[in-house]
Amino acid sequence: MSRVGATQTVALGAILAGWFVAAGQHSSSDVWPWLALCLAGLGLSLMTNAMALFTLRRRIIRRFPALTLTSAAAPDRAGGEPVSGDGMTLFHRPDCILVTGKNVEAHRGDGRQPCGMCRP
């Protein structure tokens, strides 16, 4: 994360330097290179933020898989036959969070629709 801070500092420096130098120019044609520097700093800042967010998201998913829906939707994590229970209109994977703690049994194929969340 210190690299993110350093990169953001460089990006902010480019934006501010370009802005203040461009503000002191007398000719409009002299403004464009400094405006380009501002835009380059802005682009660098956006890319750094995007990469930091994706990295953090990946770390959160890796560390806390139970908190994300990806664990419920991953086909390789589900085991066993689909389940359903009395009064349910859908059938689910046994590890679907919608049936956690509910009284369910093996699905018998009695006209219920597959769950859109766990996709059995």
Ligand SMILES: [Zn+2]
């Ligand atoms: Zn389900």
